[in-house]
Amino acid sequence: xxxxxxACLGVVVAGIVLFLYGANYYDAVVGWFGVFLFxxxxxxxxxxYVYNTLxxxxxxxxx
Numbered sequence: 001x002x003x004x005x006x007a008c009l010g011v012v013v014a015g016i017v018l019f020l021y022g023a024n025y026y027d028a029v030v031g032w033f034g035v036f037l038f039x040x041x042x043x044x045x046x047x048x049y050v051y052n053t054l055x056x057x058x059x060x061x062x063x
Contacts, residue, residue: 004048011041 015038022031 005045008041008045008048011037011044015039015041 015034015036018034018037019031020034022028022034
């Protein structure tokens with residue numbers, strides 16, 4: 001796994017933790033920030049995966 005994968009995973013985990021903290025202490029701002037971090041981490045991972053897949057140079061074929 002590359003460092004970008006770990007960073008996206010860290011953002012997703014931080015979002016889950018903040019959501020659970022906001023839910024336990026009835027702090028709506030922290031909870032919603034955690035939800036947005038969770039969604040943003042997943043969106044960043046998917047967009048980086050698609051970008052890296054499309055940016056690969058095609059391998060030459062040898063007959």
